[in-house]
Amino acid sequence: xxHRSTAxxxxxxxGHGNLGRGVEAxxxxxxxxxxxxxxxxxxxxxxxxLQPGTPVxxxxxxxxxxAGIDVLVLCGGxxxxxxxxxxxxxxxxxxVDSFDTHARIPGHFELVDAAARAAGTTALISAGWxxxxxxxxxxxxxxxxxxxxxxxxxxxxxxxGHSDAIRRIPGVACGVQYTIPVDEAVQRVRSGxxxxxxxxxxxxxxxxxxxxxxxxxxGVRQAITGMPHYFDEYDTTVHFISxxxxxxxxxxxxxxxxxxxxxxxxxxxxxxxEYRLQLDSNPEFTASVLVAYARAVHRLQQSGQTGCRxxxxxxxxxxxxxxxQQLRAELL
Amino acid sequence: xxHRSTAxxxxxxxGHGNLGRGVEAxxxxxxxxxxxxxxxxxxxxxxxxLQPGTPVxxxxxxxxxxAGIDVLVLCGGxxxxxxxxxxxxxxxxxxVDSFDTHARIPGHFELVDAAARAAGTTALISAGWxxxxxxxxxxxxxxxxxxxxxxxxxxxxxxxGHSDAIRRIPGVACGVQYTIPVDEAVQRVRSGxxxxxxxxxxxxxxxxxxxxxxxxxxGVRQAITGMPHYFDEYDTTVHFISxxxxxxxxxxxxxxxxxxxxxxxxxxxxxxxEYRLQLDSNPEFTASVLVAYARAVHRLQQSGQTGCRxxxxxxxxxxxxxxxQQLRAELL
Numbered sequence: 001x002x003h004r005s006t007a008x009x010x011x012x013x014x015g016h017g018n019l020g021r022g023v024e025a026x027x028x029x030x031x032x033x034x035x036x037x038x039x040x041x042x043x044x045x046x047x048x049x050l051q052p053g054t055p056v057x058x059x060x061x062x063x064x065x066x067a068g069i070d071v072l073v074l075c076g077g078x079x080x081x082x083x084x085x086x087x088x089x090x091x092x093x094x095x096v097d098s099f100d101t102h103a104r105i106p107g108h109f110e111l112v113d114a115a116a117r118a119a120g121t122t123a124l125i126s127a128g129w130x131x132x133x134x135x136x137x138x139x140x141x142x143x144x145x146x147x148x149x150x151x152x153x154x155x156x157x158x159x160x161g162h163s164d165a166i167r168r169i170p171g172v173a174c175g176v177q178y179t180i181p182v183d184e185a186v187q188r189v190r191s192g193x194x195x196x197x198x199x200x201x202x203x204x205x206x207x208x209x210x211x212x213x214x215x216x217x218x219g220v221r222q223a224i225t226g227m228p229h230y231f232d233e234y235d236t237t238v239h240f241i242s243x244x245x246x247x248x249x250x251x252x253x254x255x256x257x258x259x260x261x262x263x264x265x266x267x268x269x270x271x272x273x274e275y276r277l278q279l280d281s282n283p284e285f286t287a288s289v290l291v292a293y294a295r296a297v298h299r300l301q302q303s304g305q306t307g308c309r310x311x312x313x314x315x316x317x318x319x320x321x322x323x324x325q326q327l328r329a330e331l332l
Numbered sequence: 333x334x335h336r337s338t339a340x341x342x343x344x345x346x347g348h349g350n351l352g353r354g355v356e357a358x359x360x361x362x363x364x365x366x367x368x369x370x371x372x373x374x375x376x377x378x379x380x381x382l383q384p385g386t387p388v389x390x391x392x393x394x395x396x397x398x399a400g401i402d403v404l405v406l407c408g409g410x411x412x413x414x415x416x417x418x419x420x421x422x423x424x425x426x427x428v429d430s431f432d433t434h435a436r437i438p439g440h441f442e443l444v445d446a447a448a449r450a451a452g453t454t455a456l457i458s459a460g461w462x463x464x465x466x467x468x469x470x471x472x473x474x475x476x477x478x479x480x481x482x483x484x485x486x487x488x489x490x491x492x493g494h495s496d497a498i499r500r501i502p503g504v505a506c507g508v509q510y511t512i513p514v515d516e517a518v519q520r521v522r523s524g525x526x527x528x529x530x531x532x533x534x535x536x537x538x539x540x541x542x543x544x545x546x547x548x549x550x551g552v553r554q555a556i557t558g559m560p561h562y563f564d565e566y567d568t569t570v571h572f573i574s575x576x577x578x579x580x581x582x583x584x585x586x587x588x589x590x591x592x593x594x595x596x597x598x599x600x601x602x603x604x605x606e607y608r609l610q611l612d613s614n615p616e617f618t619a620s621v622l623v624a625y626a627r628a629v630h631r632l633q634q635s636g637q638t639g640c641r642x643x644x645x646x647x648x649x650x651x652x653x654x655x656x657q658q659l660r661a662e663l664l
Contacts, residue, residue, distance in 0.1 A: 022597065022598075025597055025598040026597060029478050029479050029597070030478055102664065105660055105661070105664050106657070106660050106661050109660055126664055131664045133472075133476075133605075135663055135664045136648055138663045139648050139649070139651070139652055139659060139663050140465075140648060140651065142652060142663070143624045143627075143648075143651035143652045143653075144465075144617075144620050144621055144624050144651075145620060146361050146362055147361050265354065265357055265358060265361070265612075265613065265616040265617060265619070265620050266357040266613075266616060268612075269612040269613045269616055270612050271609070271610065271611045271612060271613075271616075271617050271620075272608075272609070272610040273465075273607075273608070273609055274606075274607070274608040274609075274610075275605075275606070275607050275608075276604075276605070276606040276607075276608070277603070277604070277605055277606075278603065278604040278606075279603045280597075280600075280601040280602050280603060281597065281598075281601045281603075284597040284598060284601055284603075285476075285597060285603050287597070288476050288477060288597050288603075289476055292475045292476050295475075310659075310660060310664055311648070311664075312647065312648050312649035312656065312659050312660070312663075312664070313647050313649055313656065314647055314648075315644065315645050315646055315647050316468055316471050316472060316475075316643070316644050316646075316648075317471070317644035317645055319471070319472065319475035319476075320471055320474060320475045321475075324644065324645065325438070327471060327642075327644050328437055328438050328441055328642060328644070329437070329438050331467055331470045331471050331474070331644075332434065332437050332458055332463045332467045332642055332643075332644070
């Protein structure tokens with residue numbers, strides 16, 4: 001029951017975008033961990049780590065460094081990087097990823113699980129806040145109040161996927177999209193009435209767009225608001241702004257949201273469980289979650305538990321640097 | 333990884349106060365469970381179960397029924413019942429309790445753990461919402477945002493312990509006490525400034541008291557507001573009301589509260605995690621938590637994991653009747 005181990009956990013970062021930089025920051029705040037190195041497909045000499053002394057290597061040297069790494073934190077994207085990287089690297093390393101394409105999670109799990117079992121490594125996929133912390137709340141809400149309904153609201157926050165979709169439209173130089181919960185829907189859910197809500201009733205979308213020189217504003221607006229799946233099912237507002245305004249007002253990556261379970265334990269008695277995140281930086285908080293789960297993965301590996309896991313399979317105590325005894329005395 | 337088992341989990345309730353009745357209601361809402369029986373120290377013939385067909389027995393027949401019970405849910409009090417019952421019954425049964433005297437949890441754990449290990453049973457202590465769900469949030473908050481501060485606020489809700497303390501004062505016929513978070517403190521915490529808050533700054537207390545005939549109202553008020561630990565460190569309001577008003581307006585047992593973790597992932601970037609419960613009935617929600625953890629205890633027992641656990645040691649997936657595969661596909 002004592003999870004404490006004296007040697008620091010040696011973490012390596014694979015990929016150095018916003019998420020990778022967040023993992024660097026998170027490791028610096030966890031004294032039981034050390035950053036063994038950053039691995040990149042770019043030229044290592046061009047990369048600027050937070051701490052000047054951090055070793056930076058090309059991806060091709062990762063395997064040779066295996067003996068010096070306890071857990072990899074994969075910081076690539078769910079579309080092109082993780083589907084290949086996670087199964088391939090689980091054949092050599094224990095690892096954590098933030099794979100967030102919900103519909104493809106079962107398939108991704110199977111591939112990573114097979115690789116990790118065969119190699120005797122331990123992997124945890126889809127950590128972060130959604131999937132991740134919000135998933136845990138959806139599970140707990142259902143388990144504690146089986147007669148009930150769960151609602152997930154995202155925002156107010158900057159959606160990377162929707163921002164990318166805007167930027168692909170001809171005539172758009174740059175732009176960002178904020179997802180915003182509809183207040184009235186939130187209030188109805190909090191009141192416990194368990195409403196049925198359409199996509200439009202739950203969230204609205206607000207876009208800040210910089211046009212290319214000479215682009216047709218009305219055409220761009222219509223291309224955005226009519227875009228299937230991304231925007232057509234929502235009330236969308238489009239603001240055209242200058243590149244200077246975009247850089248000044250929309251460079252941060254705040255996000256958040258909440259999960260509400262509204263349920264009944266017997267006739268007439270209602271309960272509500274609400275979990276809310278308010279994040280100044282989506283990638284930095286996601287990174288903080290990845291790093292806590294890297295600790296759990298290391299412990300599972302040390303105790304001989306191999307194969308793939310998700311946040312559903314990890315006892316919360318494994319996330320904390322404290323011993324089980326400390327946790328009972330201080331936090332229970 | 334597949335937790336599903338076809339036979340329903342046979343739960344027995346020990347003790348039939350508000351919490352025991354809540355467990356009856358909760359079992360009725362979980363189709364993978366059956367209520368094997370209610371065990372009481374009172375006269376079984378005097379007890380009215382929710383479902384007329386539920387078997388009610390005296391405590392002395394519990395051991396003889398061991399073969400028909402998978403998990404006991406202990407519904408006694410933390411002061412006099414559970415310190416004896418949990419270790420004694422863990423020698424024969426897998427069980428869940430809601431032991432909530434925070435300072436005595438480590439000692440209680442050791443006793444139950446020794447009994448359960450020796451007997452090969454599985455026990456989980458201190459389930460409920462605090463200790464329980466709030467403890468999980470305190471742990472997760474610290475693990476995800478190590479540079480931060482955690483605040484627990486209780487209420488608005490009826491506190492059993494403080495209500496009992498009022499009722500022991502000479503001249504008091506009956507009374508209830510509500511614990512209420514101080515709005516200003518909550519707002520400061522939510523803003524991310526991590527304030528240092530005294531007990532008085534965090535909560536206030538409101539009492540509704542029925543006097544005995546001829547009692548001295550001012551004396552009772554002073555006895556309440558000056559009571560060490562319970563009231564003297566708080567701003568306390570005392571209202572004198574009639575027995576009819578008490579019965580009409582204060583018979584319900586609502587409660588709730590929230591845990592807020594406010595932290596930073598790097599300089600200047602702040603995040604807040606807030607978990608909030610709003611409960612029409614404190615005992616019914618506590619019972620719902622106990623029942624979900626009874627499911628987990630049964631699975632741990634089935635997989636050969638014996639000894640004592642707390643909410644920190646249980647993988648969330650074990651609380652759900654769904655399989656790990658279903659959970660990944662539906663909730664992650």
